[in-house]
Amino acid sequence: MTNIERSIVEAEVIEAIRTVFDPELPVNVYDLGLIYDVNVSDERKAHVLMTLTSPACPVAEILPGQVEEAVRTMASVSDVEVELTWDPPFTIDRIPDEVKLELGLM
DSSP states (O other): OOHHHHHHHHHHHHHHHTTOBOTTSSSBTTTTTOEEEEEEOTTOEEEEEEOOSOTTOTTTTTHHHHHHHHHHTOTTOSEEEEEEOOSSOOOGGGSOHHHHHHHTOO
């Protein structure tokens, strides 16, 4: 896979992730800042590094699976792994300013 192909597939993965919304907020998990990294290997295996708003998040068992399912449906990806991390912990600073405005946080 060329770097251009990788960039295209990674952008498609991000678009797929943007279809997954936080159930408590009207914002998708990517724009909320919960996705730390997206990588696609030469074998077209996607790796998504994500966090949640807190370790006690009520959807901790559900949201990573929804992200995995959204990416798994893509024809351009052969496999997907979603890794949940708490390092660094989520802070409101991860939310882009335009999303903060929509949520009334600015």
